[in-house]
Amino acid sequence: MPQPRLFTPISLRNVTAKNRIVISPMCQYSATDGMADDWHLVHLGKFAQGGAGIVMTEATAVNAEGRITHGDLGLWHDGQIAPLKRIAAFLRANGSVPAIQLAHAGRKGSMQRPWYGNAALTPEDHARGDTPWTIVAPSAIPMDDGWLMPHELTEPDLKALREDWRLATLRAVEADFDVLEIHCAHGYLLHEFLSPLSNQRKDAYGGDRAGRMKYPLEIIETVRAVWPSDRPLFVRISSVDGIDGGIDISDSVGFVNEAKARGADVIDCSSGGLMGSATAARIPRGYGFQVPFAEQIRRETKATTMAVGLILHPQQAEDILAEDKTDLIAVGREALFDPNWPLHAELALRETKGEIGDGTFASWPKQYGWWLERREPGLRKLDGPALPFRKV
Structure with a gap:
């Protein structure tokens, strides 16, 4: 009998994953000064033992001010390389492709850890040692009432940030990851440039769609230039903002075409997050609610896409792939519930075919x-x- 599509290998440049299951980045808010520790090793290592083809770190900040919270991972200095390299080696030794997501939180930086409220830092947080820092954004527009006012990035600031992305990418190479993802979603800095609701600049980096895309595309070019040519580059996008006046799917199709031209290999199709939590429900949620975004972008741009969002059941994942709606299946919180989800999914699909x-x-x-x-x-x-x- 033919192998389930979910468990067929996929090759991206010179990197081959043994199956189509990717563990999404899931912030743990448990680092100290950006350093990965044993929590991150065990957290990510479980997913490799559980059979996932690709395992991706949480959002890893390119500079200290680019963290969402004080507990975020970082790659802004060389001392942060070794613990991440240990994780990458463990993932590879246990059959998974090690992947890292690089990010900058923008105006959603300097936040509480979610179990303390997932909002702006308060005096109670300050007493715990989580004090605020200056945050940045395309425009001086706070995320919401009561949130910090961001500093509007100047052109020299943008140049310095490009260098931060370049150096963080080189450190990811040194840490021996095989896949790198650029975070352009969920209301963080590069998404803030893309959305007209958060980018009201009057210079070349604002205005129409081409202007708003300019800086994220420069970051893609910067990263691709130093990321090894034999390793794939992923880009995570919010396919739609789900808010009046925000990004719609046509904007994302246009951005993906330009990202592909600059060397992006896989588009990770999420949505929302511009206002509030990255997981705030601005878009009606049902099983596989974001799959149509991955399907449309794949169809209209010929990009390799990854679908994410309430893909919980093995047959559901198999059907999405068999119907050519996407190329990769991302599993997030369901993997927290069951770190062996890929192995259990394989058993379930084999049992359906009578192969047990x-x-x-x-x-x-x-x-x-x-x-x-x-x-x-x-x-x-x-x-x-x-x-x-x-x-x-």
Whole structure:
């Protein structure tokens, strides 16, 4: 029987992932001074052990002021390379392609860690040591009432930021990641340039769509110039703002065409986030609610796309790929619920095809599969062929 599409390899430049499952960036707000630690190693390492083809770090700030919170990862100095390199090596050794997302929070920087409120820093946060810093944006427009007023970036500021992105990319190379993603979504700095609601500049970096795209495209060019030519570059976008007067899908199609021309290989199609939390529900949410964005962008630009957003069930993911709606499936919070989601999905799809039998756990880490294979015959005697763990 043919292999499920979800578990066919995909090659991007000279990098091959063993399947189409990508673990999305998910901020842990647990770093100290931007440094990855054992929490990040175990958090990300679980997903490699769980069978994902590509595992991506959370948003990793290109400078200290580009963090969302005091707990964010960073790559603004060389001392931050080694712990990330350790993580990349572990992911690769356990069968996953190591990926890193680089980001700048823009006007959504200097925020509370979400479990303290996910809003502007308060005196209670200051007492914990989380004091505010100066934030920046395309225009001096705060994200909302009560939030910090950002400094409007000058052209010298923009030049300095380009250098921060360049140096962070070189550090990502040194840390030995195979995929790099540029964060242009969820209301962070590069998305702020793209949206007319947050970019009201009067110079060459504002105005019409071409002006608003100019700086994000310069960042893509800057990163691509130093990111190795044999490694793929992803770009995460908010396909629509979901707010009157904001980005619509035609804007994103135009941006993707230009990003492709500058060396972007995969477009990671999210949405929303310009105002409020990156996960705030501005767009009606149902299973796979953002898949139509990935499908339309893929169709109209011929880009390789990645779909994300409430893709929870193995057959759902398989059908999305089989219907040529996207090329990669991103799994986020469902992987927090079940770090072995890829392995469970493979079992579920194989069971649907009647392929469960000898070698059921061949894809699992040998340290686990050895035990589970020997448990299986006894469970079959007790429960028959349909075992609860396959009902993913």
